Amino acid sequence: MAEAANSIDPDEVAKFEAMAAEWWDPNGKFKPLHMLNPCRLDYLTGQIATQFNRDLTGTRPFEGLRLLDIGCGGGLLSEPMARLGADVVGADAASGNIPVAQLHAEQSGLEIDYRCCAAEDLAAAGETFDVVLAMEIIEHVSHPQGFADTISQLLKPGGVMICSTLNRNPKSYMMAIFGAERVMRWLPVGTHEWSKFITPDELYELSRKAGLLPVDRRGMVFNPLSWRWSLSERDLSVNYAIAAVKP
Template sequence: MNILSGTVRTIKNAGSWAILRVCQSYRQPVASVVNTHRNHSSYNKVCCRHSEASGGTNTIDDEEVALFSRHANEWWNETGEFAALHSLNDLRVPLVRDALLAQITPSGDNKTLKPMPLAGFNILDVGCGGGILSEPLARLGANVTGIDASEEGIKVAKWHKTLDPEALSRLNYRCAAIENIATAEAETYDGLVASEIIEHVTDQRGFVTACCQLVKPGGSIVFTTLSRTYLSYALGIVAAERILRIVPAGAHDWKKFVLPDELQDMIRENGMNIRLVHGMMFNPLTSRWSWISDTSINYAIHAVKPGKSASSSESSSSSDSDSG
């Protein structure tokens, strides 16, 4: 792995990203590894297959590994460093659940509670990290595949799954990069979730294309991310990372944040229909999230691939009004 990272750097210096694309084309440059890997998805790590070949040393990578192993232990502490991600489940799990349920009952009338509402749905959780979002989705009955380019994240996720093997029997994790599976598993998933990941991705357009490729016609993709506004800089970077320390310092690179309009455009370019754009707000005092109409800090987007599913009726016009 270390060697590979070194290689990556060389390649980058040579200005050629072509080879790198094999495993992490949309990921951010390795030079910023130390600053960014601590986010819930350690996307900077290369694929596990390659890590076997490691042997050399690299100062940056050593630090990275040390930091990661420290933070891996923090993954599942609901009041620890990832508390905000744990409580974000309050919004994103119902969002994904209802988005998928709307595919089979578009009107949403018969919302009778069922113990395993998502039974039979195949979901891909992109950038699953330690599995904070994958586990609740699996508990709802879905067949969840969590992928993350970070071997460490996948290790944590796999380990944590064993603590509740019965309830999480439909959950599988793989160390993989999305564009590696985009072709092979094209149109496999009823739902794809890319939560708090795209803001770390370098080739965002390629990332979105890969996401759209993976869902079946009629299937949903759900993004949650941060917008690139002064407010998100003030709150997401200055307040959250430096003052309140809700998020590890350096977790985010503001320049990579995507405006809701930009993300919507990328999604539409892939022939998807936007269903919903909604703002999310984190209250650091209660450590709780709530839905707001304003999308200038955190927001979620739900889009549907046109196709044969019952849900494919057009409703994108109404969703645009949400995006204020």
């Protein structure tokens, strides 16, 4: 349980706790995630379907899969995963997020197991999952390698982790911090710390050291002309995601 105490950064939790009530406001502080969500879901569903040989044209293609959404927030990803048939556990260390997520799921007629806990708590309890989502969270933890190790412990053999984060370079600073926080005011100033951003090669290495096999990585690129996000095989310069499986 010592590792559980180490993985959570209380200052980072407090940032999101303060914004909890705005999770489902598409024009509020989480507007960037609402804009990004279709792109994220495109990547998630594709990787999960590939790993488990599921047909996405079906009504509930993820039926029978147990999925963990770490840092679930208000449930922006947990809810679509539940609609696709997955048995979803949404975990968040910010206690204020959980009632928001529970209420919205109830209003949407969805059964999702939301819990205020750390990933390490679930691992210590011996819980395992077919899919673990760690979207926009690893740049907010205090020990990324310990976090990756915990995800590996939570995955069943043959399971897949999908993790998204921000690259660390001058462009990501200009786009994600100066642009998104200070110019566009999409996020409160101080939401991100550039020094905590992780390069794709670093995330691959974290995954390998945790006993996972990276199988894919894609960039998520914002087009200011179309005002839309899209997946890119080449441009991982700012937002990106990787998929890694547990042998």
